[in-house]
Amino acid sequence: MLKIRLLFCLATVVLQQAVAQEYRWQQRAEYVMDIRLDVNTHRVNGTQKLTYYNNSKDTLAKVYYHLYFNAFQPGSMMDVRSRNIMDPDPRVTDRISKLREDEIGYQHIQSLKQDGKNVSYIINGTVLEVTLAKALVPGGKTVFDMTFESQVPVQIRRSGRNNKEGISYSMTQWYPKMAEYDFQGWHAYQYVAREFHGVWGDFDVKITLDPSFMVAGTGKLQNADKIGYGYEKAGTTVKRPEGNLTWHFIAKNVHDFAWAADPEYEHEKLQVPGGPELHYFYQPGAKTTEVWKKMMEYGVRHFEFMNKTFGQYPYDTYSIIQGGDGGMEYPMCTLITGERTFGSLVGVMAHEAAHSWYQGVLASNESLYPWVDEGFTDFAANESMAFMFNETDPHKGSYGGYFSLVKSGLQEPASQHSDHYSTNRAYGTAAYNMGTVFLHQLKYIIGEEQFYHGMRRYYNAWKFRHPEPEDFIRIMEKVSGLQLAWYLNYWISTTKRIDYNVKAVVAAGDETMVTLERVGEFPMPVDLLVTYKDGSKEMYYVPLNETLGNKPVEDKTVQRYDLQAWPWVNPTYTLRIKRRAADVASVEIDPSLRLADIDRKNNKIDMAQAMKPYQDPTK
Template sequence: MKYFAGSLLITLLFSTFSFTLQAQEVKQDNQHLFDNFTYRQGNAYRTASGKPGPEYWQNAADYNLEVSLDDKNHTVSGSVTINYTNNSPETLDFIWLYLEQNRFTEDSRGTLTTPVQGSRYSGDVEGGYNLNNVSAKTATGVSSKYIITDTRMQLWLDKPLAANGGEVEIKMDFKFKVPVEGMDRMGRLEVKDGTIYAIAQWYPRVAVFDDVVGWNTDPYLGAGEFYCEYGNFDVKITAPAYQTVVCSGVLQNPKDVLTKEQQDRWKKAEKSDKTVYIIKPEEVGKPAAQTKAGGTLTWHFKMENTRDVAWAASKAFIWDAAKMNLGNGKTGLAQSVYPKESNGPKAWSRSTEFTKASVEFYSNNYFPYPYHNAINVAASVGGMEYPGVSFCHYQSFEGDLWGVTDHEFGHNWFPMIVGSNERRYPWMDEGFNIFINHYSTKAFNNGEFPTRSSSPRSLIGYLTSETREGIDTYPDVANPRNLAYTAYYKPAAGLYLLREYIVGHERFDNAFKSYIETWAYKHPQPNDFFNHFENVVGEDLAWFWKGWFYGNGNIDLGIVDVKPFKGNSLITVENKGQIPMPVQLQVIYADDSKEEVKLPVEIWQRGNSWTHLLKSSKEVKRVVLDPNKILPDVNVLNDAWNKL
């Protein structure tokens, strides 16, 4: 018995060893391409299905802001009161705030990490905050202890702020000089009729405290954008009476700041699908555009459940507006303000038309637009978004103006509604936004303008570059020449591949819309998107997330051979790239009839070569891989087979 058992064991071991050798000679184990690559399990805060968990929480911050614009000295000064609620399960000893105007100083980290030759994110260095009367009041007392480090303030409390609903009232006075060069996100522009002020990142605001890293205190350097809590805003802006002021939110006192004629035009615009002037070009700088001859006016705005507000002011503004149809009987008001230099039928005279079309498309196709106003501001800024307000370059026209307007207002969905962390994961807002811009542009005016995000094949030059970087590269780390690809175009192409090639329109649209609805006004992480998308479409897509979003490899599929086999045909395909993909083939027979063949991605799990039995007695004349030319295949020379 011992001999028999021993002989059997030796035989089994030898057989297994021989089979393993044979398998290694014939096949390559590709399981590492398909395994999960991050910690994907759920917890009480974020579920494995990619939804907020039963104990998900996020803190809230409501703001009362009262400021004045001094257009002689180009300063903004005033006060902020922040009512901050700690909904987290832990007590907080201190509160971190962002002081983003401190970026515009000589010794800021952003200034000191800007290349000598400059960049898009160069900024003035004569700015920064002057702060006074800083206090934090809780139920137990008041504290004025704080430490400022670059663009951040650590405000200590008298006693730890209670978990699960503890509240603190933070107050301070602030003043800063509006930069001319505001890192292409804000600033001021001189035009013939006055100065245009584009005001953003303008008030001290609370950093996000979340369940992933705790306090998010990454410094404001340049390319990295923002991560903000949600809350309600009450904003009062006092400016010289000749200034026109627009702001995120709804104007509360139109009778105090608009002439009777302007109020009537406003009411007309709210019912008109065509653009209506509120301030006509010929009225700019004239008494007809002013409520009173001298002194100041205070413009009062309110906005609910938003992560930020921005505003603009100028005495040079032409102002027009039109009704937005947002679905389910809801309407809003698209508006544009711009100087005479931007006026014209091929330029900013179409801005409100563009704004209206963009917001209506996204509202009706993805998620209802939550704000009443969508305001496009002509400024020196190339293009920058804030809730309900966009800054676009005043010299843009025709297709460029459509493209930048559509892109900036698309950001109201990513990251204004879906509140991702732009500073760490710009692809979750820029890439997603470029993706929806593609479909909005196709829909606008029967395709009047070409899409900014063309076929993924247009990325091949970048994908094969030795200096390419992955999507997961932080924006402030990425080579400036690569940022457009890592944050914008490669992630957008990834979503395009999912919709147009991998899972199809219906399943993709279900998952994408569900993701927006699930994480509206919340803070999703990359894993939340991956998990939620997989659970809705019903596919394990780890191979795609790993290869496309967290890798630097490429797609290279090819056709090796086509030969007859027992009255049918054998088609052999290969994967020479680092990212496996499903295979789509078009078979063209000798009689010119065609047949489509689709092979699942799982054919690559056990190796890089696969032979498919084509059950047809017809003679094959030609086989084409990816006939719709969707894949960014880095070697198209092996994508077709022709019978000699």
Template sequence: MKYFISSIFLLFSSFYVSLTAQQIKEDNQSLFDNVGYRQGNVYRTASGKPGPEYWQNSADYNLEATLDDKTHTVSGKVSIHYTNNSPETLDFIWIYLEQNRFTENSRGTLTTPVQGNRYSGDVEGGFELTNVSAKTKTGTSSKYIITDTRMQLWLDKPLAAKGGEVDIHMNFKFKVPVEGMDRMGRLEVKGGTIYAIAQWYPRVAVFDDVVGWNTDPYLGAGEFYCEFGNYDVKITAPANHTVVCSGVLQNPNEVLTKQQQQRWAQAEKSDKTVYIIKPEEVGKPASHTKPNGTVTWHYKMENTRDVAWAASSAFIWDAAKMNLGEGKTGMAQSVYPIESDGQNAWSRSTEYTKASIEFYSKNYFTYPYHNAINVAASVGGMEYPGVSFCSYQSKSADLWGVTDHEFGHNWFPMIVGSNERRYPWMDEGFNMFINYQSTKAFNNGEYYVNEEAPRRLLPYLTFDQRQGINTYPDIAESRNLAYTAYYKPAAGLLLLREYILGAERFDNAFKSYIHTWAYKHPQPNDFFNHMENVAGEDLSWFWKGWFYGNGNIDLGISEVKAIQGDYLITVENNGQFPMPVQLQVTYVDNTTENISLPVEIWQRGDSWSHLLKTTKQVQRVVLDPNKMLPDVNVLNDTWNKL
């Protein structure tokens, strides 16, 4: 009997398939399947949290550097205390030598287009290294190999897992480039040279549970991926220079005059900007503690991934108190030359810095550092923990925008430590999103311009040479990078918040992501998993379509048909990925009704009919009435009764 039933079933199935083979239509389930490998493990859970055995290594730095303003060189020494918290032994340590990018034969130079781009740089620099050593409990090694912007430093014996420690030492020297790829460099102004110093010391590469050693070369567009640790920094500069650095100044009595110390104390209590060095005092001997020679400035910073600094004899210096919440305060500061002075320009820089830091502290995660210093330099805009370099020529809305953006980076990737070199959208795009919120709030919207933010992408989305968000930054064409790393991912978060999840669900998930991954190293899947688990929504279709696809949204209304007093509204998806549908129905009496259809309507196909039960006559139906979607064809978004 069992055999008979099985045979009949197979016969019927074959007969049915033969009759219907030409009528079978594939559904759209593939659009909704998971993107990537998102299964959890002991290191990273499926809920998007660090797992019970999550680990990351750490590196503490002692740095001493001397600035020679005659030869424009920085020389010094670094001591790195590196701890291997991983579950495996390490035979060697990879170290980044990012100043080697500024050489004629560096990979970055050789992969820069002949016509140049933002990341063109000087080619007469590079590190000079001496006295390289790595000391463990078992012995000392000085064996190393330098390849472009990386050094492989071998150990005398493998470094123990789960707590092995090594002390790395070396001396370094480099010439400060004029053109530092718009990330660092030097600028000549009336009062002297402004030195913006970054990527200035040998630092360890990240060893993680995803790829092991992260040794992607420093080419240009790809930024940084760093371990967290504590920094002790001493910078010796000419006595007539003001030196600002990431962290907290340890010896104000030695480097600030009595009057400057008094002004500093005043600024720590003032919500209004207070001068530390006034414009008319720049270049005057009375503005410095010594008439000549050198002065050493000592800074410390804890639990940070990097430090940067600036020095000049041309700096005006002002500051104000930051109210960080939780009873914490800090200091917003600005240093800038006389060329940048003015109420329409850098005289408002500290106001902007203060407002930016305070907004993100209140709404996302309390700013963990005491100081936030904005430096006017030749750099268009570049971020480091507690320090930003912004163009000395910026004014008004442009100065607010670049200041707010660079300090927003303290949250992405300075606190949430993602890999910028591979996934710039996880810092640039997320930062652009929070910039949108802060600009809306600043000074009653002084610089806020909505312009239907996601729809502003339409020229790019219809550009036939566009690239996707997942394009590596060093591969993305220069004209595309702003969209792949900045604008499109930011617009994606706006769509999630304003159109798909709603503000409350999105904000809960996004804030939870920040707090969960603060001072850790999230990967894209960690973000996807965490957002879904906190918001309670499978968003695979959105990650796949927006972040890992290059297709477009094209929803439309194909028909509105009266049926026995009700209406059948048919919508269609002519694009490459699905979206929920929002409709606004206007009746002949000018009343309106909103209809929301879930994204699952597109799982079965590209057309869906919704029955609108009503006793009124429909005059007009509009898809996406709030104009949030970057729909590439708006001509089919409205139906009007003839």
């Protein structure tokens, strides 16, 4: 009987593990690429061997690749969208429509085989659709061998050649990239300028080009002793071969590979204590050298803060590279424009490097959930900047951006695909500002200590796993003991607004009655601070019935009274204060200002206003 029980328990554990793995399976891609860049024609010739693992329960008859460079052609979806959207990105506008043949981007597939057999394929804009020679069964793997030729476009958006600061090559979204397939199906989106999603895997990349160019990018350089340029260990004698140089990078367990090249780069390194080696690449000059050198130590401090606050960065290196058209994140590196003021340079560095946590390592589908990608990153970067520069209100700008969008009438639900917002303003505010406010307001709901514990637990539980928003909420429910699905739904899937009002403060003998009103349609728990004329304070906490619990006391220096929950269907709530109205100086909703209340003018009553005798509102 004991043996049977042990076998049953073992079978149960195996079954549970199998169910868990089946529920959250992930595809895997291993790239080996050998490419040559001609710096005179701006063309790339390359070979790609891609080993693709089908860890799904589905048999795949087709696969899809992204061909991002094809977006930089007149008449592309990116071109048409940019020329027709209400508020076009000033970096794009109609520039694509004016590109000449030698300025456009393209990716031509010269040959493609699956396990040695030719396959048929169709190119539709920025998507390559491949019909397999042999269907890929669950648990199987297959090898795709490809040769391709690309032309690097004039730099317009993220990727390209000769950006406005004179960086020769910003090579992002530059190779035929396997689209992600998961429990939702294929994510083979056309590229219209916004977000990306990729398959976890390994990259082994060799880049050959003119020896005068320095290369920076994803991964760790394998042949530093033959390359030099500051990559070599101190005291190493560099033995460069004659002719073009081949740079060999390897990156393990990442979902993309980016690089940049320029003959004028300066390369400097700093070590983060207990963290990665930071590499800085910039063009020295009057607009860069001083601010870049000053910024470098802040990069170290930023990584120390992020490691301590949100979880440990898992790779050995990280590169901050001058390039691109603003700031854009990639695994193990970022490309940022470098001719900035010191504050701007540190700010963009902090934001893009924070993406290493909330895109590089967690890798949620940023096309579907840009607010998780940009919002979580912006929140973390704001917190880090506040730490480094002693700022007291780091998220004020995010709240202001959200309030401004609400007033404009352009707000759209943050739940939609990033490409389909009607305006760039609505997209940007939803992704950056609303994502940030979502987290800061979550502090208000569950308490600050539980919040940071939850952020670290989320990172450690879901790194390298493409989490969904519901996975984040479930972690926060576990650490807080509160139900939070209602909050995710209201904030992300609707445009309902938070607006609470201190409707009345009235005398009732030796007590005071306070009536609160929910003016907006978005229900929330309420922190109500009562300040007395003698300087003492009391907090009255009104939980929302949807949370099924109370958050812990946050400020132990102020007495808190936990009241009955406020049912979300009730427009008003009346509470009793056991002190005379004459003793009260003020009553204020949300003194911490974390509640995204669209009209804060009615959140506080000073007792200089006239008092009224109490009347029971139910009679």
